[in-house]
Amino acid sequence: MSEPILRATGVRIGFPVTRGIVFQREVARVQAVDGVDLELRAGETLAIVGESGCGKTTLARGLVRLQEIDAGSIEFMGEDITRRSGRALQGFRRQVTMIFQDPIASLDPRMRIGQSVQEPLDIHSIGTPAERKRQVQEAMERVGLNPEHYNRFPHEFSGGQRQRIGIARAIVLEPRVIVCDEPVSALDVSVQAQIVNLLEDLQRDLGLSYIVIAHDLDVVRRLADRVQVMYLGRVVEEGAGEQIYQGPRHPYSHALLSARPIADPVRARSQTRVVLQGDVPSPLRPPAGCRFHPRCPVAQASCAQQDPQLVHAADGHGWACAYPLQP
Amino acid sequence: MRLLTVDDLRTTFRTDDGPVGAVDGVSLSVDAGQVLGIVGESGCGKSALSLSIMGLLPKSATITGSIRLGEQELVGLAGSELRQLRGDDMAMIFQDPMTSLNPVMRIGEQLIEAIRLHQRVSKAEARRLAVDGLAAVGIPSPEDRMRAYPLELSGGMRQRVMIAMALLNRPRLLIADEPTTALDVTTQAQILELMRELRREVDAAIVLITHDLGVVAELCDEVAVMYAGRIVERAPVAELFAHPQHPYTWGLLASLPGRSGAEERLYQIPGTPPSLLHPPAGCRFAPRCAFAMDACRTDPAPLLTATARAGSAVACRLDQTTRDREGVRLSGTEAER
Numbered sequence: 001m002s003e004p005i006l007r008a009t010g011v012r013i014g015f016p017v018t019r020g021i022v023f024q025r026e027v028a029r030v031q032a033v034d035g036v037d038l039e040l041r042a043g044e045t046l047a048i049v050g051e052s053g054c055g056k057t058t059l060a061r062g063l064v065r066l067q068e069i070d071a072g073s074i075e076f077m078g079e080d081i082t083r084r085s086g087r088a089l090q091g092f093r094r095q096v097t098m099i100f101q102d103p104i105a106s107l108d109p110r111m112r113i114g115q116s117v118q119e120p121l122d123i124h125s126i127g128t129p130a131e132r133k134r135q136v137q138e139a140m141e142r143v144g145l146n147p148e149h150y151n152r153f154p155h156e157f158s159g160g161q162r163q164r165i166g167i168a169r170a171i172v173l174e175p176r177v178i179v180c181d182e183p184v185s186a187l188d189v190s191v192q193a194q195i196v197n198l199l200e201d202l203q204r205d206l207g208l209s210y211i212v213i214a215h216d217l218d219v220v221r222r223l224a225d226r227v228q229v230m231y232l233g234r235v236v237e238e239g240a241g242e243q244i245y246q247g248p249r250h251p252y253s254h255a256l257l258s259a260r261p262i263a264d265p266v267r268a269r270s271q272t273r274v275v276l277q278g279d280v281p282s283p284l285r286p287p288a289g290c291r292f293h294p295r296c297p298v299a300q301a302s303c304a305q306q307d308p309q310l311v312h313a314a315d316g317h318g319w320a321c322a323y324p325l326q327p
Numbered sequence: 328m329r330l331l332t333v334d335d336l337r338t339t340f341r342t343d344d345g346p347v348g349a350v351d352g353v354s355l356s357v358d359a360g361q362v363l364g365i366v367g368e369s370g371c372g373k374s375a376l377s378l379s380i381m382g383l384l385p386k387s388a389t390i391t392g393s394i395r396l397g398e399q400e401l402v403g404l405a406g407s408e409l410r411q412l413r414g415d416d417m418a419m420i421f422q423d424p425m426t427s428l429n430p431v432m433r434i435g436e437q438l439i440e441a442i443r444l445h446q447r448v449s450k451a452e453a454r455r456l457a458v459d460g461l462a463a464v465g466i467p468s469p470e471d472r473m474r475a476y477p478l479e480l481s482g483g484m485r486q487r488v489m490i491a492m493a494l495l496n497r498p499r500l501l502i503a504d505e506p507t508t509a510l511d512v513t514t515q516a517q518i519l520e521l522m523r524e525l526r527r528e529v530d531a532a533i534v535l536i537t538h539d540l541g542v543v544a545e546l547c548d549e550v551a552v553m554y555a556g557r558i559v560e561r562a563p564v565a566e567l568f569a570h571p572q573h574p575y576t577w578g579l580l581a582s583l584p585g586r587s588g589a590e591e592r593l594y595q596i597p598g599t600p601p602s603l604l605h606p607p608a609g610c611r612f613a614p615r616c617a618f619a620m621d622a623c624r625t626d627p628a629p630l631l632t633a634t635a636r637a638g639s640a641v642a643c644r645l646d647q648t649t650r651d652r653e654g655v656r657l658s659g660t661e662a663e664r
Contacts (some may be wrong), residue, residue, distance in 0.1 A: 261541030
C-alpha cells in the first residue's frame with residue numbers, strides 16, 4: 001500500500017459561542033470536528049458524507065488550512081504542515097487546492113474569467129506573463145472552456161460552465177490534491193453528469209487525488225474509492241465504497257443509504273425504508289454515550305452510556321458501533 | 328374526478344430584451360387524489376407554470392389559455408377573487424419555507440390568521456385547528472411550537488409547518504415546488520413519507536414540481552417532462568421509467584449517476600438548453616438530439632400525441648419501434664442491463 005499523500009490525525013476543530021456585543025466572551029465551544037483521522041492515497045478519491053452540520057465542510061476547510069485546527073495534525077507527503085504559516089505554507093497551497101459548491105459565490109463578478117483562472121499563478125508568482133497566459137489557456141481547454149472566452153465575465157456563463165471555471169482555477173497550479181466541497185450539488189442533472197465526467201477525466205489524466213464532500217450518495221458512489229461517514233463531528237463508519245454501499249455496519253450509514261430516493265418507481269415503492277426520526281442533535285450538547293443513540297433504530301440501553309470507538313476489520317472496513325448490523 | 332385542467336397555457340414575460348415565452352402551449356389535467364409530477368431542469372418553465380396556476384405571476388407576465396379549478400376558470404379572475412381561492416381551494420408549498428413564513432411572527436399566530444382568513448371560526452376554535460394541523464404533520468409537542476418563531480426551528484420542521492399551513496383549509500389543489508430540495512436526505516425521506524400519508528388522507532390533487540427523478544419515482548402517479556417551456560412527454564410513472572419515449576427523457580434518465588455502472592462514463596446530453604428569447608424553430612430539443620431529422624429542425628414541433636404505451640403521450644417524430652428500442656437502450660433500468 002502506497003504512503004498516503006494527505007493524512008490527518010486526531011483533528012479537532014471548534015468554534016466559540018460568544019455572548020455580549022461589545023465585550024464578547026466565550027461561553028461555550030461547539031466541537032464541529034471532534035477527533036477525525038483520515039488518509040488519502042495518491043490517485044484515490046475519498047468521499048466524506050453526512051447530513052448538514054456533521055462537520056464535513058469544516059473538516060475540508062481544516063484539511064486545506066483555510067480553518068485553524070485546535071488539535072491533531074495534518075501531514076502532506078510525509079511532512080507535518082499543521083503549524084506552518086506564511087511562506088512555508090505557500091508550497092502546500094500550490095499542491096492542495098479546492099473546488100466550491102457555489103461557483104457564482106467563488107468567482108469575482110468584476111474579474112474577467114481568464115484573470116480569475118490566472119489569479120492563483122499571480123499569487124504564487126509562477127512563470128512569466130506569457131507563460132501564465134499559456135497555462136491559463138491550457139487549463140481552460142482541459143476543462144472544456146473555449147480559451148477565446150478569456151475576456152468574458154462570470155455572468156455570461158451558465159452554472160455548469162461557471163463550475164468549469166472554478167475547476168480550471170483549481171487545476172492551473174498543477175496540484176496533487178483537490179478538495180471538492182459539494183462540486184455538483186448546485187447543478188442540474190444533465191450538467192451534473194458533465195462535471196462528474198470531467199472530474200473523472202482530470203483525475204486520470206493529471207493523476208489527481210480527490211477529497212469529495214457531498215451529500216448526494218449516488219454521486220459519491222460513482223466518484224469515490226473510499227468513503228467516510230460522519231455524524232456530529234466524528235467518523236462513524238469508513239471503508240471502500242462498495243463495503244459501505246453493499247454492507248453498511250453502522251445503523252446511521254444504513255439509514256442514510258436507505259433514505260435516498262430511488263429513480264425507479266417499482267423498487268422505490270417495494271423497498272422497506274429506515275426513516276430516522278427527529279433531527280441531528282445540537283453539536284453544542286452532543287448526547288452522552290453513542291452520539292447517534294437517540295435516533296438509532298436498534299439502540300440498546302448501554303448505548304446511552306458507552307461511547308463506541310472506531311474499530312476496524314481485517315479488510316479495512318471500520319465502524320463505531322456496539323451493535324453493528326450484520327453484513 | 329378531474330380537478331385541475333390547463334389548456335394551451337402560454338405565459339410570457341416582458342423583458343428588456345424582448346418577450347420570453349416561459350410556458351408555451353402547455354395542456355395538462357390532474358384528478359383529485361392524484362399526484363402529477365412536473366420534471367425539468369432550471370429554466371424549463373416549470374416554476375412559471377406553477378405560479379401561473381396560483382395566479383402569483385409578477386405584473387410583467389401575461390397569460391393566455393385556460394386554467395380551470397373544477398368548473399371555475401382562473402385566467403382573468405380579479406386579484407381579490409384569486410386571493411380568496413389561494414389558501415382555501417388551492418395552496419402552495421415552496422422550496423424555502425422562509426419565503427412563505429413571516430420571520431417576526433410566532434408560528435401559532437400565522438396559522439390562526441390563515442385559518443380565520445378563510446373560515447368563520449372563533450379564535451379558540453382556530454387555535455385548536457392550528458394545533459391539530461401541526462400534530463398532523465408530525466411536529467412533536469405542537470402546543471409548545473405554536474409559540475416558536477420560524478427561525479427557532481430546524482429546516483425539516485419549518486417545512487412541516489409550511490405543509491401544515493398549506494393544508495389548514497383543506498385545499499382541493501396543492502402545488503409543491505421542489506418541497507424537499509433544500510433538505511438533507513434523511514429529512515427528505517421524512518417529508519416524502521409525510522406527503523405519502525397526506526395524499527391518502529386529504530384527497531387533494533397534488534402537482535409536484537421537481538428536478539429530482541428520484542422524488543418523482545417515489546411519489547408521483549403521472550409525470551410530465553418539460554423542456555424549454557413545453558411538455559415533451561407525459562406518462563404514468565411506471566411507464567415513464569420503463570419505456571421513456573422522448574429523447575430528452577432518455578438523456579435525463581441516462582445521466583443519473585445511480586442508474587449506470589461505475590465503469591462507464593455518465594451519459595451527457597450535448598449542448599445547453601436554448602434561450603427562450605430566441606427558441607429554435609421546430610422541435611426545441613432538436614439541436615441537442617442525436618436522432619433529429621431535417622424535419623425536426625424546420626417543421627413545427629409535433630404536438631403531444633398518444634403512443635402505443637398505455638396512457639403515455641409524446642411530442643416527437645420518431646416512430647414507435649425506434650422510440651421503444653432506443654428508450655430502453657439508452658436509459659435502461661439496472662434490471663435490464
